[in-house]
Amino acid sequence: SLRPEIPRCCPSSLAHIMRKCWDGNAEKRPEMDEVVTLLEAIDTSKGGGMIPEDQVNGCFCFAPVRGP
Template identity: 65%
Template structure:
């Protein structure tokens, strides 16, 4: 979880006043990265409507596989969603 060490108020303030955004993993396809950045625009009126986001996501070519698998892992879950289990 990004910013687990910050309170909701601290994250909210940093997003608004310091343009805080999560780091995008290197394994993230550029097409998905572009959608994220559009959705994170500091100016709300420049962010896409959900209908457009859905169209952009549906337009991503997944025919060649890939996705967000880290290059150093032969198999594994999506790097942006990876969770550690146990202590």
């Protein structure tokens, strides 16, 4: 029943979906098709607020590593 902490920078729409999926009552958790619909409805322009402004041209998590 442990869940990771939702980062403060996480858009509220995404945090809402996460909480629904983590409901303690499995009967209240959304079906996968509903999760997909909810995720598709999120505004993902500029990373949906999760990607820093200076890195909007690519995902900062998978940025190329520079150096030797």
